[in-house]
Amino acid sequence: MEQSALLTYLILIPFAGSIILFAFKEKHAQLIRWFGLFVSGLAFILSLVIYFSFDAAKPGFQFTHKVLWIDSLNVSYHVGADGISVLLILLTTFITPLTLLSSWKSIQKKVKMFTIMMLFLEVGMLGVFMSLDIFLFYIFWEVMLIPMYFIIGIWGGEQRIYASVKFFIYTMFGSLLMLVAIIWLAVYASEVTGSFTTDLLELYKIGPTIARDTQNWMFLAFLLSFAIKVPLFPLHTWLPDAHVQAPTAGSVILAGVLLKMGTYGMLRFNLPLFPQSAMQYAPFISVLAVIGIIYGALVAMVQTDMKKLVAYSSVSHLGFVVLGIFALTEESIQGAVIQMVNHGLSTGALFLLVGIVYERTHRREISYYGGIAKLVPVYATAMMIASLSSIGLPGLNGFIGEFLILLGSFKSQSLDSWWFVIFGATGVIFAAVYLLWMYERVFFGKVTNPKLESELTDLNKRELLVLIPIFVLIVWIGIYPSTFLNLTEVSTQSILQHVSSFTINLLN
């Protein structure tokens, strides 16, 4: 395979940026902000270069870069990207500068540390999406917990300590089991091939040969770790706390990118490494996914806190993604991948918007607001667009993902029942209920709270600058999704071919 260091450069940019930032003086807050924006902007530009030099028609990983790292364990620094990786890398580098820009005013204490953490977080996220060595993957996966822990714990709300510890321990718990599975895999590889290896591409060949009983345990160990991250019902209770307590930028990154690491892990590890187990557990996982769709929506409906409402809606939306992955059809997985991006955009936008009024009023309760469409019309329009995108209105992005997922799941052979889709599709109704109800109570009617008239001001130029790129993508994906679907088509097909080559006899 052709080697290319492009991806390594991409990781190095935010990494170097965060190192350099240590040399800055805390009092130069404005300079630090601009520097952070510059660095993350640079990373975005480089990821665009990667996007344009990526050949979507070729199967396999491109821009691979392999350097032997730990000789005795045969662990390498091995990165590479297929279409799915490229898409999620783009999402990461797209969201990061926007969150930095959104924190321009809201983060006033320890700006230097905050910017360092955000850039460091970007390193971890990018690493996760490009690692082709499971040991390396595990490092990035864990590394990324640290900045997030601090972001919630230092810049969060009143209960930030509880939330950050809960977040940390929940995820840590899952990861440990994954680590055990990783070690077991490496040992197994040395038994089969004679050499210890953690290289993903090698393990793709070995994983499916593991005896079914053991394979199931391996599968479940990986799954638990990813399911917590997604989060899949009933492992979701860290999410509302983390989201509500995190600063806006943290929530946006959390919803926009971090949760996708779970679903990405399922696609990258669970399916190809343990295809037989994936096929066996597909109905079980899909049941949890569908429960999550409905449960998340119903609980979102009765929330009194706007941020918590959006947080629970994530449980519902990610349920769609998991359903799409385990339906194991091309339509549904393509839908799941695009839905990862969609959720990042629409939920990201919702968190940004909730954060914008919070910055002005320091209140998140729905009941504090009422009739504000009259006071802040531009803001109201922006919230309407973000809500409609989240509701899945055709013509906007959310529809494309949900439609493909449900369409594919309906004819899925691994699920082999319409009930998944029949129940899952009710999420379409409930999404309209909880978002429009929130919208009605916050924006419509008469202005109920006279304080709002002085507190609220409409979106300023900086906030528009953050939101408009997201809205452009929301419409773009809604009208012309081919740009993105073409990118992931071949990668999706190769995952499916790989899985079906091992499971074809299981279906009958």
Place this chain on the structure above:
Amino acid sequence: MIDYIYLTVLLPLLGFLINGLLGPKIKNEKLIGIIGSSTVGISFLVVLFALIQTVGLPADQRTNVVELFTWLNVAGLNIKFAYLVDPLSLTMAMVVTGVGFLIHVYSIGYMHGDKAFWKFFAYLNLFIFAMMNLILGDNFVVLFLGWEGVGLCSYLLIGFWYEKNFEKGTVPQAAKKAFIVNRIGDFGFLLGMFLIYSTFDSLNFLDVFSKAEYFPVSEATFGLIAIFLFIGAKGKSAQIPLFVWLPDAMAGPTPVSALIHAATMVTAGVYMVARASIIFASAPAVMTVVAVIGMLTAFFAATIGLVQNDIKKVLAYSTVSQLGYMFLALGVGAFSAGIFHVMTHAFFKALLFLGAGSIIHSMHEEQNIQKYGNLKKYMPKTFITFVIAAFAISGFPGLSGFFSKDEILWYSYANGNLFFWIVGAITAVLTAFYMFRLVTLTFFGKERFNKSEKHPHESPAVMTIPLMILAFLAVVGGYIGIPEIFSGEHGNVFHNWLMPVFAAADRKMAVYGTHTHLEEIVLMVISVAAALGAIYAAYIIYTKRIEVANKTASKLKGLYTTLFNKYYVDEAYEFAVIKPIQKGSEKLLWKFFDVKIVDGIVNGAASLVDVVSSVIRKMQTGVAQFYLIIMSLGIALVLFWIILSL
């Protein structure tokens, strides 16, 4: 012009963008109104020329597809933004752009002085954009784009005056209700699409329909697809049990009620069923369901209409009822009769609503017909056009409603059975009665309002001219569909025009028994005579014998209050569906399951670790001797274990 049909989609979109983005800066109402109206007006001309061009083609070449670009291309799914130009879509497009244009013009007068005048026109244009996608889309997904798009516009426009109260609740609540009930229907529609895709491997109309005719697909599968699609149609077209949103939709400005909630959007369900006629025709059992639901909706909505006092409410229930007729027609396989009624209904019902708007305007937002009276004196143009529409909807011979309604009644008997006809005919009588109750209470008798407070006046020309054009259409619109009994074999122009679209469905359906012309004449005479009697009775009762109405109401108090409260359907939904879901989600799912169970386990595990470690911690005494004892014990245990396992 067929090749340029996409202009009818793009122009309204352009109008939406211009008025939506620049509206607050333009400020000039006239300019905003002209921009909004002209995009629809030009679209109408494009449709007209495309229609003329299509008429000029031989009957078997009248189906053309105009492709723009690929929307979704995943695995076997290939969805294009492509528009299907055929007799059915052209007919619908003529109505939507034609009536739509008139209502845009009328709105310039009606919305004059509103602080969000620009927004109103932006939304109206967005609606036309979505509606044209719905009608012209060459596949189910583009249709669905329009389908949900019109739902959104309906939501935005019902909630247009979002600060106001509406009946027991608020305007935004009515808007939300419309959107959500529609979404319940959309849920069915989605499932229908999934089943179509998994059955036919396509969602493209021409592809699916040609396969539907020849593929060996079981009747059960057809039945399920048809049921799913019909659930979708019920939501959009307000049929039992999903009709509850439409009366509340009257919270929106009256031109919206005319355009969206009478003439165009609510007929989308009828259009969709007609478009998928081959699927429905392949599922005879579902056809019967469609007919029965249509019949029941027509009847029950009409009974509610008898006792309502809000002028828009009467018209809303009338719309539900007329939509029921259309489904009755579809259900008995008279697809072109259903579409014919869509068209004539668009003329006279839009006219009735715009007339109502004109009245409400001049009566300072008063909507209670009990507080009107003798308005014919003050607003003659509104009066004459309104009465024409009332006669048309009542099926007065020679007017448009006569031809379309009579055709439906006839087919409900000829293709269906006598029972369908009887309920249909009774509904026609009820329709005539409630319409003329409305007309009489509004325009005749004495003024029942305070003349020193209210000064009714005729509306400006920008509003009355659209009324007159619609009145003209309500009179002559029926003559393109003169039934064969009068026009001779194959003399029904409208039927012949749509024939190629429904040919496959006609082939599929069973051959029906033949009926004589005499039967048709007799049934027609009976229903018309009864309707005329009802008109006369309504006029007499509400001008001279008002005590008859009051006595009947007090004598049948139970029935009256049941009807007045719309059979308590809203209350039943609130009690049986909405409250349980809300309470259950809050108390059971969130506060119990999430907080107590899941977090209980999580936090419990954490405190368990805490407790255990606080116990173990005590062993860390710092006394070296203690550690030594423990160590020796450990070594002993290990040794013991090794010895045992030897």
